[in-house]
Amino acid sequence: MTPTNAAAPPPPETAEQLAAFEARIAAGEYIEPKDWMPERYRKQLIRMMSQHAHSEIVGMLPEGNWITRAPSLRRKMTLIAKVQDEGGHGHYIYCATETLGVSRDQMVADLLSGKAKYSSIFNYPTLTWADIGVIGWFVDGAAIVNQTVLAKASYGPYARSMIRICKEENFHKRQGYEICAVLASGTEAQRAMVQDAVNRWWWPSLMMFGPGDASSPNSEELLRWKVKRFSNDELRQRFVNLTVPQAQAIDVALPDPELRYDAASGDWHFGQVDWNEFWQVVKGDGPCNRERLAARNKAHDEGAWVRAAAEAYAARRAGAAASAAA
Amino acid sequence: MGYGSAPDEPETGAGSDAPERYRPVSERAAAVRPSASTGEHAAPLVEALLRLADDRLVLGHRLSEWCGHAPILEEDIALANIALDLIGQASLLLEHAGQVEGRGRSADALAYFRDAVEFRNLLLAELPNGDFAVTIVRQFLWSAFAVPHLKQLSASADATLAGIAAKGHKEATYHLRHAADWVLKLGDGTVESHARAQRALDELWPYVHEMFRTDDVEAPLVAAGVTIDPSTLQLAWRESVASVCRAATLKVPGDGWKAQGGREGRHTEHLGHLLGEMQILARSHPGAEW
Ligand SMILES: [Fe+2]
Ligand SMILES: [Fe+2]
Numbered sequence: 082m083t084p085t086n087a088a089a090p091p092p093p094e095t096a097e098q099l100a101a102f103e104a105r106i107a108a109g110e111y112i113e114p115k116d117w118m119p120e121r122y123r124k125q126l127i128r129m130m131s132q133h134a135h136s137e138i139v140g141m142l143p144e145g146n147w148i149t150r151a152p153s154l155r156r157k158m159t160l161i162a163k164v165q166d167e168g169g170h171g172h173y174i175y176c177a178t179e180t181l182g183v184s185r186d187q188m189v190a191d192l193l194s195g196k197a198k199y200s201s202i203f204n205y206p207t208l209t210w211a212d213i214g215v216i217g218w219f220v221d222g223a224a225i226v227n228q229t230v231l232a233k234a235s236y237g238p239y240a241r242s243m244i245r246i247c248k249e250e251n252f253h254k255r256q257g258y259e260i261c262a263v264l265a266s267g268t269e270a271q272r273a274m275v276q277d278a279v280n281r282w283w284w285p286s287l288m289m290f291g292p293g294d295a296s297s298p299n300s301e302e303l304l305r306w307k308v309k310r311f312s313n314d315e316l317r318q319r320f321v322n323l324t325v326p327q328a329q330a331i332d333v334a335l336p337d338p339e340l341r342y343d344a345a346s347g348d349w350h351f352g353q354v355d356w357n358e359f360w361q362v363v364k365g366d367g368p369c370n371r372e373r374l375a376a377r378n379k380a381h382d383e384g385a386w387v388r389a390a391a392e393a394y395a396a397r398r399a400g401a402a403a404s405a406a407a
Numbered sequence: 408m409g410y411g412s413a414p415d416e417p418e419t420g421a422g423s424d425a426p427e428r429y430r431p432v433s434e435r436a437a438a439v440r441p442s443a444s445t446g447e448h449a450a451p452l453v454e455a456l457l458r459l460a461d462d463r464l465v466l467g468h469r470l471s472e473w474c475g476h477a478p479i480l481e482e483d484i485a486l487a488n489i490a491l492d493l494i495g496q497a498s499l500l501l502e503h504a505g506q507v508e509g510r511g512r513s514a515d516a517l518a519y520f521r522d523a524v525e526f527r528n529l530l531l532a533e534l535p536n537g538d539f540a541v542t543i544v545r546q547f548l549w550s551a552f553a554v555p556h557l558k559q560l561s562a563s564a565d566a567t568l569a570g571i572a573a574k575g576h577k578e579a580t581y582h583l584r585h586a587a588d589w590v591l592k593l594g595d596g597t598v599e600s601h602a603r604a605q606r607a608l609d610e611l612w613p614y615v616h617e618m619f620r621t622d623d624v625e626a627p628l629v630a631a632g633v634t635i636d637p638s639t640l641q642l643a644w645r646e647s648v649a650s651v652c653r654a655a656t657l658k659v660p661g662d663g664w665k666a667q668g669g670r671e672g673r674h675t676e677h678l679g680h681l682l683g684e685m686q687i688l689a690r691s692h693p694g695a696e697w
Contacts, residue, residue: 138480145475149468152688152697153515154498157471158491164474165487172480210688210697260697268695376476384478386603387539390596391479397595 094119106307111237114180122306123181126236129308130178131188136200137171138192139373143207144216152210159256160213166249173246177238193378201359202289204367211264211271211278217257219279219286219324225250226320227290235307258327265331279328280336287351288359290317296356318348325349452565453508454527454624455634457517458670459560460500461528464518465678466549467493468685469536478539485585489546492578499571519689523679524672531614533669533678540593540603545611547586551647552618553579555640564632587651594655605657612660617667619644624670 098117105112112118141164148164151157175185191197202220207213225247232243264275291297291313303309311319325342328335339352361367449457470490477483501514531549536542557579560572593604619641628634645659652659668674689697 141475141483148471148474149684150688152519152692152695154494154501154518155515156697158494158498161471161474161487161491161494165484165491168475168480168483168487172484175480263696268692270692271695380476380478384539386597386599387478387482387593390600391592393600394592394596 103305106235106305110235111240112235113237121302122308125303125306125308126239127178127181127183130174130181130239131183131191132198132200134171134174134178134188135192135197136203137167137174139199139203139377140220141167141171142373142376143203143205143369144213146207147210147213150210151213156213156260163217163253163256166253170246170249173242174239177242180238189381193374193381195365195374198363200289201362201367202285204362204370204373205281205285206369208281209274209278211261211274212282214257214260214264214275215278215282217253217255218261218327219257219282220289221250221253221257222324223286223289223320225254226316226323230310230316233307233310258331261333262331265333276333279333283336284354284358285362287317287321287354288362290314290320292356292359293354321349321351322347449508451624451628452633453504455628456500456504456507456568457527460497460504460517461526462532462549462553463493463500464497465526465528465681466532466546467491467497468681469532469534470542470546472536473542482539486542489582489585492575492582496571496575496578500568503567503571515689519686523674523682526669526672526674526678526682528669528674528678529614529617530666530669530675531611531617533675533681534611534614535677537607537610538603540600540607541611543586543589543593544604544607546582547590547651548611548615548648549618550579550583550586551651552615552637552640552644554583555643556635556637559635559640562632563634568633590651590657591655594652594657601656604655608652608657609660612662613664613666616662616665617669620667620670622670 099119102112102117102119102122112122144160144167145164148157148160151160175188178188179185188197192199202223207216228243228247228250232240232247234240234243261275261279264271266272294312294314297313304312325335325340337352339350341350342348343350362370365371467490470486470493473486474483474490477486497518498514501517505512505514505517529549531545534541534545554576557572557576561569561576563569563572590604593600595601619638621636621638625634625636629636649659
């Protein structure tokens with residue numbers, strides 16, 4: 082594995098190499114780990130993919146928060162399975178990212194130190210059971226919109242991991258929406274619970290697609306290299322268009338007075354996202370940033386002796402096997 | 408008021424602060440019976456199924472507490488997987504218990520609307536997770552019991568129980584392998600992990616004996632080939648546990664205090680807190696569907 086921050090500068094990239102690379106991408110070919118790629122492409126992918134993996138891992142915390150209080154055995158089991166799936170997604174994407182020459186240990190260290198980012202949506206608290214439903218519906222729903230596109234990304238290992246992960250995210254979204262549907266047709270307290278959760282999660286979910294195109298500096302190059310395939314605003318609009326009818330179907334309101342159907346474009350027009358809030362949370366001052374990072378660090382620190390034991394044991398086994406073979 | 412001084416009131420049996428209708432107790436003593444929730448048992452098969460179910464529900468709940476907080480990602484996934492299996496088994500067992508009982512109680516009603524004194528799980532299952540060593544050693548000690556137990560129950564004369572046990576046996580075999588692997592790694596890992604694993608073993612040992620207790624409740628079921636007498640599993644269990652401990656350089660503790668009471672609903676203080684958390688939402692909305 083080549084360390085990404087090695088002291089030696091990367092070999093110069095020739096115009097021919099870059100042209101051949103871009104031609105492959107334009108022809109719809111996948112770039113594989115051993116293929117030549119521009120350093121900026123590699124860096125962008127490491128950033129995107131490790132952020133994605135971190136988001137899966139940190140995302141286990143807000144939902145895990147309700148495992149011990151899930152209101153029925155079936156809900157308890159599906160929630161455990163979902164959080165377990167997210168852990169599996171994180172694991173899978175870490176492995177895919179390692180093909181770009183960065184170790185999982187390094188990525189985890191960057192997460193724990195606060196250097197690496199993860200999706201800001203997980204810096205909001207899960208206050209009621211309805212949050213579990215709304216997260217599945219909105220957050221997994223938004224993830225699907227993003228990931229369906231990423232499944233056609235130009236980097237082979239990332240695209241393939243997205244195809245597999247997207248199947249499970251679809252399942253999560255269906256389960257989340259079903260939780261909301263049941264609550265929305267339940268008792269008065271349950272209906273209030275789901276409406277409150279929708280009110281709290283709607284805008285942060287729209288922020289999941291990232292800043293508007295006008296203020297998203299990376300996008301043009303990422304689009305050309307098919308790391309991304311659609312702009313943030315296009316994906317956000319797609320999510321809104323998909324979600325509004327789902328909200329109507331279970332008779333919950335979305336907290337946006339400007340929301341209206343525009344027959345000409347076929348889009349649901351929506352109001353202005355509060356980008357101040359978005360940047361505030363990204364920069365570390367969301368409601369749960371500190372707690373999430375503290376929880377990950379606590380698990381990591383308290384697990385240090387366990388990982389050390391596993392390593393010592395494996396080393397001893399390897400030594401024993403070597404001396405037996407000698 | 409001091410607690411050390413001699414009683415300065417006539418012996419009424421309840422103290423003179425007690426309302427008149429409770430004094431003296433001695434005249435009413437014949438009417439005092441164990442209540443349904445402490446000491447009185449349901450029909451034997453319901454009781455036996457609740458014992459099996461509650462071990463799994465409570466232990467599965469404990470394991471699920473690790474989700475997102477485990478020492479490595481692989482263990483977040485593995486412990487969640489085991490929790491899921493155990494709660495799945497519990498759910499089937501509770502459903503069966505509710506049907507046998509015939510009072511229209513669903514698996515959820517039994518899980519969420521019984522109080523701690525009505526739970527029938529082993530004390531071992533409800534103890535707090537402690538560190539990773541405690542969680543793993545407990546899982547090992549219990550799974551080493553559950554595997555042969557389920558194997559025999561898969562030949563139960565009760566076809567539903569036999570089916571649940573057969574499925575559970577496959578899962579438990581994996582759980583045992585996972586836990587035994589970690590007992591080896593911790594016991595034979597570093598000085599610290601060895602010390603933690605040995606401490607966990609020592610602390611948990613008083614709670615293992617309850618697994619093998621026989622009582623009159625299940626006697627007719629054992630005779631009819633519906634359940635098995637757990638005491639018959641003890642020797643083989645001791646041998647298999649000892650062999651893993653030997654390989655892990657851990658010392659099997661001597662038998663001293665033997666904690667018990669879970670099968671009669673006399674639990675540690677921990678269970679009430681566990682259930683308080685588990686049941687809060689369901690109980691806050693009685694009659695609601697989820
Ligand atoms: Fe995921
Ligand atoms: Fe998901």
